[in-house]
Amino acid sequence: MFTLEALFSVMSTQRTEALDVERLREDFPILDREVGGDIETPGASPEDDTPLVYLDNGATSQTPERVIDAISTYYREYNSNVHRGVHHLSQEASIAYEAAHERLADFIGANGAEEIVFTKNTTEAMNLIAYSWGLEELGPGDEVVLTEMEHHASLVTWQQIAKKTGADVRYIAIDDEGRLDMDHARELIGEDTEMVSVVHISNVLGTINPIAELADLAHAYDSYVFADGAQAVPNRPVDVGELGADFYAFSGHKMCGPTGIGVLYGREELFEAIDPFLFGGEMIRKVDFEDATWNELPWKFEAGTPPIAEGIALAEATDYIDEIGMEAIQRHETDLADYAMTELEEFDDIEIYGPPRGEDRSGVVSFNLEGVHAHDLASIMNDDAVAIRAGDHCTQPLHEKLGTAASARASFYLYNTKEEVDTLVEAIDSARQLFA
Amino acid sequence: MYRQQILDHYKNPRNYGELDDPSFTHVGENPMCGDALRVDIKLADDDETIEGVSFKGDGCAISQAAASMFSGELRGKTLEDLDAMDRDDVIDLLGVDISPVRVKCAVLAEKIAQDGASIYRGEKEEMEKTTTEE
Structure with missing residues (x-):
């Protein structure tokens, strides 16, 4: 016999079925890219040496093969x-x-x-x-x-x-x-x-x-x-x-x-x-x-x-x-943002902007690391091939209100993984060490 | 991009503060980063040789370290030397590759000093501040 809870549990699993991210990533050729080499000639170069971790989806998302x-x-x-x-x-x-x-x-x-x-x-x-x-x-x-x-x-x-x-x-x-x-x-x-x-x-x-x-x-x-x-x-x-x-x-x-x-x-x-x-x-x-x-x-x-x-x-x-399913994409993105915020909240020197974790919010996480300018942070993370956005994000009056000239922003999409969030947190830590 | 030298100048800026009796003072900002600097320059009696330099401000590590290194480099140079300097001189001082969007940070102190000198000599009209947006 099905209990009501079991039935609801089945229904809710169906509704929010997790994305098969590893399979989805295969749809995006750029996610295989390494970076770090020559930037004057666009595209992959032999000097590229670090696998890309792309967390700038709020600015632009990547393009699947079929598109x-x-x-x-x-x-x-x-x-x-x-x-x-x-x-x-x-x-x-x-x-x-x-x-x-x-x-x-x-x-x-x-x-x-x-x-x-x-x-x-x-x-x-x-x-x-x-x-x-x-x-x-x-x-x-x-x-x-x-x-x-x-x-x-x-x-x-x-x-x-x-x-x-x-x-x-x-x-x-x-x-x-x-x-x-x-x-x-x-x-x-x-x-x-x-x-x-x-x-x-x-x-x-x-x-x-x-x-x-x-x-x-x-x-x-x-x-x-x-x-x-x-x-x-x-x-x-x-x-x-x-x-x-x-x-x-x-x-x-x-x-x-x-x-x-x-x-x-x-x-x-x-x-x-x-x-x-x-x-x-x-x-x-x-x-x-x-x-x-x-x-x-x-x-x-x-x-x-x-x-x-x-x-x-x-x-x-x-x-x-x-x-893929818009509800599934929404859930995946929200889960990643939630995970990132949970990890970042561990540190007293990180200020996160926007509604708290757990509330209905989207998959962008904007923050500042105390003592490190957002642009410096983004540059240091770029050394680890972690692509985030830093600056005013086309919202200068909002940043004035937040009391900072710039913030760093990680933004997730359907192909991002928890491992990439971990890389993000590690890269933030190397910046912290460098500036300590 | 962040060699130890840059971090050292960022954490322990040289020539930081204000001069008591500057020949001219100019300010500037890089709106993208929110970097803001004030540069004071004191000229020798020949009204040409730079005798003293100081800077003050805040912003990203690149802008602040560049200002610190640049201020040391300027002492003993002439206004003509200053005028002849370009972005590559600052990037050479930093000793690292600067990604294109960060060049604005690196050259802020240099541009402020150059604009300040031009205004001082009457070659440029008074302006509220230098910006490195363009």
């Missing part, structure tokens, strides 16, 4: 411009490129390709809305509400648009453990709020922000919500409908896809109402010497030759991570 193959197949077999061509290759490319929009729509719970615009990256997606919607709609007295943990992609963009339009930027404060102060959010969001632009998951703190709750607040005042999902879409299930965001953006290169492509989601009726950001070919329907009308969605927002190979490869990357 590399998708790019290669495109250029070898059907490289061609999209939309305009009647010839065979163009038709193949157009069908694949349009299907990629459908695939990404499906992945984040959008209604269809008309709600998915391919951009260069998350930053460009942010600028697209800030310029096309913001310049048109914002004026003196209007407010854009951001957070203190905002990435420069949104912070700098809205700052500049506010300067051009006379609007004001307000920042939702964070508490001592790096969570949004929701009481402050309720104070700030009001009649004058036109846009609430928030990072879904902080790229420094790992904080997961309550987008749905913020969307309810914003919508009560007919304000829009733009969520920056660059650190969320790669590592957990995201459904834009459930989040209630009007706009949502993320980057391909952080989710096993190529660089040079990002995704902007927008509700169809909003996309219909907003003017294009960039003008030119592909985005028009009819042009004469006086004026032009716009193409249908989403092409109205994709002027010029779009990132065709990148879009098709991003769809392949989406298939790849989706087949």
Whole structure:
């Protein structure tokens, strides 16, 4: 007889089945790389002598073979411009490129390709809305509400648009453990709020922000919500409908896809109402010497030759991570971050930023080792081929708030192992010894 | 990248502090690292020969060790010598390969001293501070 506990235990094991990391690592040729040799000529060199430990996934993730193959197949077999061509290759490319929009729509719970615009990256997606919607709609007295943990992609963009339009930027404060102060959010969001632009998951703190709750607040005042999902879409299930965001953006290169492509989601009726950001070919329907009308969605927002190979490869990357399972990836990443934090908490001279271990947080762990500048730490760890990020992580105001110019950040992904976390901790210890 | 010499200069910086009666003083920062330095220079009666140098500030080991070594190197040199120095001179002093993103840290003290000298001689307009961002 099954006991209830046993049944639940079976169910929960199925739900959170551990990743077969050793097998997954075989999908990523770069993970076999050693480093340490000549950096002037990119790529492996005979002087490379230390196996790479790649813990900079928050900046960019690595690319599996099948995504590399998708790019290669495109250029070898059907490289061609999209939309305009009647010839065979163009038709193949157009069908694949349009299907990629459908695939990404499906992945984040959008209604269809008309709600998915391919951009260069998350930053460009942010600028697209800030310029096309913001310049048109914002004026003196209007407010854009951001957070203190905002990435420069949104912070700098809205700052500049506010300067051009006379609007004001307000920042939702964070508490001592790096969570949004929701009481402050309720104070700030009001009649004058036109846009609430928030990072879904902080790229420094790992904080997961309550987008749905913020969307309810914003919508009560007919304000829009733009969520920056660059650190969320790669590592957990995201459904834009459930989040209630009007706009949502993320980057391909952080989710096993190529660089040079990002995704902007927008509700169809909003996309219909907003003017294009960039003008030119592909985005028009009819042009004469006086004026032009716009193409249908989403092409109205994709002027010029779009990132065709990148879009098709991003769809392949989406298939790849989706087949592994977004919940399993989320669990793996959270487990590694939890393990890293447990190890780092052993040391009194290490300060970790963001919500404490055990809380719902993402797989980025930002920290400082007392007496060693983050850049020195990253340089010393590089001697051991451990790749981490050091600096302000495009969040200078947040770092000012944290009281430090820079922090070190380890960020994990589906192919990282506990052994790599151990290497990280050992490398930190060598820095500690060196500076002692 | 971190030879013993660099760590020694970082932990025990030479010429650290402020001069009583500097001919000129200039400050600068490297926003990426948050490195910040103040450099004081005292010239001899010829208004050309560097007689005294001090620096003060904080930041990463590369910026602080480079400032310490550079300040020692400057004493006895002329403003013309200072002007002629470039990034390779500092990197030679450090005696190690500096990864490209860290060059900004290494040259901070040198750039501050050069800008300070240019302002002193009226060749450059007053500026709030030198930055090594570009």
